[in-house]
Amino acid sequence: MPEPRYRVAIVGAGPSGLFAAQFLTARNDIDVDIFDRLPTPYGLLRYGVAPDHTSIKAVAHALARVFDSPAVRFLGLVAVGRDVTREELLAGYDAVIYALGASEDLRMGVPGEDAVGSRSAREFVAWYSGHPDAEPQSLTGVTQVAAIGVGNVAVDVARILIKEPLALDVTDMPADVLGELRRARVSDVWVIGRRGPQHASFTTTELRELCRTPGVAVSVSPDAFDGIDESLLDRRTRANVAVLREASAAETPWPRVRLHFLFWRRPVEVRGDPVRGLVVERTALDASGRLAGTGEIETLDVQLVLRAIGYRAVRLPGVPFDELLGVIPSEHGRVLDGDRPAPREYVVGWIKRGPIGVIGTNKSDARETVEQLLADLAVMGPRSDRIDLLDTLAARGFVPSSYADWQRIEAAEANRGASHARERMKIELWHELLDLVQSERPGGPIPPN
Structure with missing residues (x-):
């Protein structure tokens, strides 16, 4: 038996x-x-x-x-x-x-989040990865993009947007996606985090690859490194900080695209429908160590907002x-x-x-x-x-x-x-x-x- x-x-x-x-x-x-x-x-x-x-x-x-x-x-x-x-x-x-x-995506919870041109990075990834449920992404008229989040998903969407389209021809991307990326005229991509680089969850390999994308000039917000005691950082975080310092100090003559890391900022409003701007507020740690807004705001002239803040x-x-x-x-x-x-x-x-x-x-x-x-x-x-x-x-x-x-x-x-x-x-x-x-x-x- x-x-x-x-x-x-x-x-x-x-x-x-x-x-x-x-x-x-x-x-x-x-x-x-x-x-x-x-x-x-x-x-x-x-x-x-x-x-x-x-x-x-x-x-x-x-x-x-x-x-x-x-x-x-x-x-x-x-x-x-x-x-x-x-x-x-x-x-x-x-x-x-x-x-x-x-x-399912986490949401920012700010006014204008549901405007045309404001979507989750997961949806954007699904589009360029050829998921059958994905909504198409038009990049017509998009010159500046904000990726909200400081993890590998934000790194991935930023890299796809700033990479020379010819370098993507060897991938398995659908033809329509490659066509849209070839036609795109993105000049600036912002990677935005509520806290400092020492709190980001990037893996160093991914971050280094992004920062070394050919033809891309990298900047980091001037106050990003304030108060960092590198002796207290773990190996990965210390390496991330070093990558960002090195990239922001490098000179890139006649850059094809500019990549901006904006730390200690949080989104407070998406303007326009379709999107024509993102309002961010400077943040800081209060006396109890909690994150708080400072009231200092600025507006980024972006036409696409991709939130990568979790699932x-x-x-x-x-x-x-x-x-x-x-x-x-x-x-x-x-x-x-x-x-x-x-x-x-x-x-x-x-x-x-x-x-x-x-x-x-x-x-x-x-x-x-x-x-x-x-x-x-x-x-x-x-x-x-x-x-x-x-x-x-x-x-x-x-x-x-x-x-x-x-x-x-x-x-x-x-x-x-x-x-x-x-x-x-x-x-x-x-x-x-x-x-x-x-x-x-x-x-x-x-x-x-």
């Missing part, structure tokens, strides 16, 4: 979910179904990592090996709450891992959620329902710990969660009353997309890229993705949203 097998569902095919699948398939008695709302796996590796950072995107090749296992299935175009419920997942699997990341996860229907922190509450990866663990439910990635860490952080995070899951399965044993969720979906006339469908998309992108002398070019339109998915599959149209 064959040994009983466990079946685990992972909701989200980004890095955290795929790392979890890797750990699970190290066992030979676990089948894994990986669900995603998109017909394409890899999450932020595909749609969040800057297209010109090919070394980081190459991580996807390593993660793709998880799909070589016959114990793993990719089930795309399936959204929890739209196509399946929490209860159905729990009825179909011995355990469920939520790995959905953080897809939060979105509630999944029926799943416990901490509205204040924007995460699924958990303890070492076990989902908490009130003060008690929710049986057979687990969480990994940003929806577990918040939007912090780099791609590699998800590996140790997933290991912790999977260890708890395996310990629980050892006690509970495999269920004998599981439903077949694919049968349930099929009864509704719905067939998820497969890994083979993704391979067709990947091949089509490679063919499109070859015609432009590059490795691949993203397919960014929903109808084109769905045409490829449905070309060899039964069933009717699959709703993208």
Whole structure:
């Protein structure tokens, strides 16, 4: 008699979910179904990592090996709450891992924030990364841009805007995006932080790359370095400060673009609709060490404002959620329902710990969660009353997309890229993705949203 097998569902095919699948398939008695709302796996590796950072995107090749296992299935175009419920997942699997990341933006909370030309950096990144949900970005008439935030997302959008467009031709950016960037006439980009450079979360490699972009003159607000005791800084922060000092002191004759780091400033108003200015207020630490406005204001003549001040996860229907922190509450990866663990439910990635860490952080995070899951399965044993969720979906006339469908998309992108002398070019339109998915599959149209 064959040994009983466990079946685990992972909701989200980004890095955290795929790392979890890797750990699970190290066992030979676990089948894994990986669900995603998109017909394409890899999450932020595909749609969040800057297209010109090919070394980081190459991580996807390593993660793709998880799909070589016959114990793993990719089930795309399936959204929890739209196509399946929490209860159905729990009825179909011995355990469920939520790995959905953080897809909602934090807001500045200032007048004019919703004007045309004021949007989140996440939306801008989605546009140049070819996400099918992305709204197009016109750069017509945009000469000055403000990126609000002092993390790597602000660095990425600034670099894409100031980089020579020809240097982006080797990337997988969609043709329409490259065309818009080639036509753009951006002359000034502002990176704005409420505190000083010693408080910024840039990684030094990213910051150095930005500051050394050819043809770009870098300036740093004169008061940025006031009061910094470098002996008290950690290695990364000290290196960041050194990069900024060096870049601001360098001479760039006849610059193509100017990059301004404006520290100790906070946005207080977006002017115009469409945007024609950003009002910022100088900040300082008060006697109690809290950040406060000084009343000194200035207006930057920008036509595009991109906020990069953080993200939060979105509630999944029926799943416990901490509205204040924007995460699924958990303890070492076990989902908490009130003060008690929710049986057979687990969480990994940003929806577990918040939007912090780099791609590699998800590996140790997933290991912790999977260890708890395996310990629980050892006690509970495999269920004998599981439903077949694919049968349930099929009864509704719905067939998820497969890994083979993704391979067709990947091949089509490679063919499109070859015609432009590059490795691949993203397919960014929903109808084109769905045409490829449905070309060899039964069933009717699959709703993208």
